[in-house]
Ligand SMILES: Nc1ncnc2c1ncn2[C@@H]1O[C@H](COP(=O)(O)OP(=O)(O)O)[C@@H](O)[C@H]1O
């Protein structure tokens with residue numbers, strides 16, 4: 118297990134490096150630049166700026182400078198605001214992490230509870246209610262849901278205030294972001310549990326005299342969790358990209374917003390910084406879900 | 421002498437109400453099992469053998485329901501037990517092993533965990549004592565290197581080994597009855613013989629009664645004191661092994677024997693029973709086997725045959741036997 122974990126961590130580091138390279142060189146290959154606009158600065162000023170951002174050096178050198186800076190926590194400075202990008206990422210990520218983290222947590226908890234309930238009450242009213250809920254949720258895009266929630270609860274009913282820096286109410290954005298994954302995990306858990314209930318080893322457990330509740334929790338749930346755990350990776354990806362949309366609708370200044378404004382401003386260091394940061398996050402989450410998966414299912418070999 | 425049998429199944433019926441209709445899997449079967457005896461249940465696949473076994477332990481899967489009859493264990497009707505009382509009953513009084521050892525063990529728990537679970541549930545041994553017991557059990561069922569096996573997962577073991585582990589689990593609490601539901605069907609021929617031998621050996625050592633379920637008459641020839649032949653959820657013939665093998669009195673049993681290489685002298689004559697197995701959704705009025713029986717008479721289609729004694733060790737439910745008696749009487753009258 119340990120050997121496998123080390124191997125995976127090493128591999129994860131390689132993927133991060135590759136992502137950095139792709140991000141860096143594709144940014145370099147894009148024509149135009151922040152200083153090549155209509156209001157281009159004078160050549161002398163431009164030369165100073167280029168020297169300031171290492172743009173006068175050969176590309177390969179720029180790349181390795183950039184990488185070594187990142188390993189020291191330095192993502193460079195924004196071309197737009199002149200602020201340290203690492204500070205911007207850190208600040209905005211604390212907001213996004215709250216939104217994404219809670220959404221993932223809620224999706225997992227609610228999904229497991231609803232999915233198990235549906236499986237255990239199959240074809241009875243709780244199951245039917247849950248099926249109705251999941252069908253509805255899976256079909257609804259998060260931006261439509263976000264807008265609806267905002268309209269109903271903030272504007273018409275005025276029960277939850279709209280998001281602002283002073284009044285950071287995460288309830289609506291979290292609902293909007295977690296609804297789809299909740300529905301998805303519910304379905305996943307239900308079908309996986311129903312499949313497990315039909316397995317021979319469940320009959321063995323019952324024949325041993327294991328009480329029903331223990332059959333469900335010990336023998337069924339652990340097996341049923343395997344497909345849910347493999348979904349944690351894609352779930353993270355969804356939450357990261359989904360939060361860009363949700364943050365925009367609720368005007369939350371999170372990482373997603375910084376990424377989007379970075380693009381509109383052609384703020385290359387900002388785009389690269391956020392991209393690489395998100396990529397690292399994604400790689401870590403995939404790594405965690407992979408290790409969890411292997412911890413739960415002994416059939417997976419560690420080589 | 422105590423003459424209540426260890427297990428007494430009376431008129432047991434089990435069915436599955438499905439969307440297509442009610443599947444009548446078991447239709448009023450009765451049999452007894454005495455302490456230390458071995459009862460064989462044979463029949464083609466789909467004849468209701470497994471459902472009978474699951475009914476006895478009350479581990480039917482939805483929508484299976486026991487719709488009639490009684491099941492007495494040491495004189496107590498276990499159909500009156502609450503689900504909670506059944507937890508103490510299953511695996512302690514009656515244990516079962518299944519057909520497919522590859523899927524019958526939980527893949528995410530170690531062999532040791534799955535054996536000790538049964539011990540911890542039914543005895544007041546602590547974890548350490550349960551572990552020791554599990555070790556002894558693995559030795560008992562002939563698993564090599566038991567210390568190592570305890571920590572292994574099912575997928576690390578061969579099919580034969582897994583079935584031995586299943587037997588170890590089943591015997592963990594020294595049950596009075598072991599039900600073996602086609603325990604060797606999924607195994608290689610050489611392993612089959614080993615497992616059967618092991619079961620006989622364990623029976624001698626521990627003295628439990630065995631219900632040996634199989635679709636292969638060859639498997640139980642040497643093992644069983646008594647054999648029940650099932651078809652369409654009914655018992656069509658029962659008797660001692662000798663009677664069933666050498667004096668079959670039901671067309672279905674005769675058919676089963678004809679499909680056995682051991683009991684036909686001429687290899688050419690090995691014939692499987694023709695026709696398709698019975699549709700349990702629409703049970704015929706008469707003998708369920710009549711549509712496939714080459715000797716079927718008018719009455720076979722319209723009326724259910726009663727169980728008729730052939731001799732002291734043999735009962736059969738086939739109109740042919742009635743006809744035989746009738747013919748003999750008629751012949752006797754003519755002559756006398
Ligand atoms: N869960 C179920 N739902 C519907 N029908 C079932 C179910 N389990 C068993 N049956 C039916 O009961 C009949 C007897 O099955 P079974 O006892 O498993 O036969 P076998 O003699 O091969 O063990 C079969 O026709 C089967 O289709």
Ligand SMILES: [Mg+2]
Pocket residue numbers: 466469470471601602
């Ligand atoms: Mg069966």
